[in-house]
Amino acid sequence: MNLTLRIWRQPGAEAPGKMVTYKVEDISPDMSFLEMLDTLNETLTERGEEPVAFDHDCREGICGACGMVIDGRAHGPERTTTCQLHMRHFADGDTVDIEPWRAAAFPVVRDLVVDRSAFDRVVGAGGYITAPTGSAPEAHATAVPKPAADAAFAHAECIGCGACVAACPNGSAMLFTSAKVNHLNVLPQGAPERESRVLDMVEQMDVEGFGGCTLAGECATACPKGIPMPSIAAMNREYLRAAAKR
Amino acid sequence: MPGAFPTFVAMATATRTPPSPGGQTTPRTSPRATPPPRPRRGGLLRTLWGSTLGKKAVMAVSGLVMLAYLVAHMLGNLKVFFGPADMNGYAHWLRTIGEPVLHHEWFLWGVRVVLLAAVVLHGVCAWQLSRRDLAARPVAYRHRRHRASYATRTMRWGGIILALFLVWHLLDLTTGTVNPRGQAEHPYENIVTGFGTWYTNVIYCVAMLAVGLHVQHGFWSAAQTLGVTRPGLARLCKGGATVLAVVLTAGFLSVPLGVMTGLVE
Secondary structure, eight states: OOEEEEEEEOSSSSSOOEEEEEEEOSOOTTSBHHHHHHHHHHHHHHTTOOOOOOOOSOSSSSSOOOOOEETTEETOSSSSOGGGOBGGGSOTTOEEEEEOOOBTTBOEEETTEEOOHHHHHHHHTTOOOOOOOSSOOOTTSSOOOHHHHHHHHHHHTOOOOOHHHHHOTTOBOHHHHHHHHHHHHTSGGGGGGHHHHHHHHHHHHHHTTOBOOOOOOHHHHHOTTOOOTHHHHHHHHHHHHHHHHO | OTTHHHHHHHHHHHTTSOOOTTOOOOOOSOTTTSOOOOOOOSSHHHHHHTSHHHHHHHHHHHHHHHHHHHHHHHHHHGGGGGOHHHHHHHHHHHHHTTTTTSOTTHHHHHHHHHHHHHHHHHHHHHHHHHHHHHHHOOSOOSSOOOOSOHHHHTHHHHHHHHHHHHHHHIIIIISOSSSSSOOTTOHHHHHHHHTTSHHHHHHHHHHHHHHHHHHHHHHHHHHHHTTOOOHHHHHHHHHHHHHHHHHHHHHHHHHHHHHHTTSOO
């Protein structure tokens, strides 16, 4: 396969950026999107040009490091992470636009790399439980109802890749924050900080400059882990409950 | 904070000792690892007004207040199909609700005050949240794509159209300022004369389509903002939003269409 790529190149956080066109030839349909970019970078390095910077780590869809907007869609045309997107989903001769996540809270560091530490600060504000460290607690000490365990697990699938923010027309982190809040708030272990968790995490989310939710649903469509829209309504409920109780 | 240091030492030591059975809650983390407690601001209202979620809740509640009024308003409008005596009698009755406990028109003025508060709160929150939302996505994607529904994408412009229409509508049929007839106590005659002009029909029809779109996304959004999570109830709200939107738009449009077709004259 041969592709024409239009990639956002930006040498640094303060430097102006622009879309630059590259031709990539002899792409195997079995390559992942990142392997295709590796091929491009090898060519660029051989030519003495700067390779395209992009985030990646596990390359098996579980770490949340990779992420770019491909043809206007976070993580591209398939509902998966960029590393698990394969080139067979593109046709020979396609022109593909590749841009970084766009959000005020995710400033571009370089090319396709953005700074997502805003997510870390949202989690730091309340995405934890109070538990004694050291030896593992007795497994049956706290009974967890099966539905609660299932709900917590579904929300815990969030890998914090930022696709929800990138896809949202308001650059909102509601889906991410709701996944983290609900994950712990449905569990008995999360109960002691149930109110402060949602209040503090939402406050931090606002401080970081994320936009608000207009229920456009783009986030849940883009989420590679399938965190559903009702997660946001559940966090709204937790928030109003906590605000009334304080 | 006098005496803070010995407490911290005790907390730090406690990390290495298991909690005594039946004893008091033992602090388990060292003071350095624990972030300082966040300052808690004010009560419920200040919390809500200070956050994006809270402002959305204000928008949801004020929107539902206006929506309830719209349903009553639309049903009342249908009186026009029963002739001038029914319509004008209904309009007069609205002014006498609550008498003799309430003075003449007091109930009506009460409704107006509540509606004004709802409009102002809804508008101010929408303005502030929209500014935030636009600032949160300063750079648009080069590869543009529209995915959200038409109703979702037109909420802001739809809201502005509705605010402008509200001013026109009050000047037309409440004060009668821009109505060709504008006679107090004769709403039936004012309606028929007003919808005899092409511009009133155009303004009214555009606004009513905007109401439908706004309600369709707004009602469903309000349900989610207020935390409707039960799947059955959520489905009901989603379906209800569409039904409400269609019924409201059709009901409101029936009046100018009735005048235009000569059904009401």
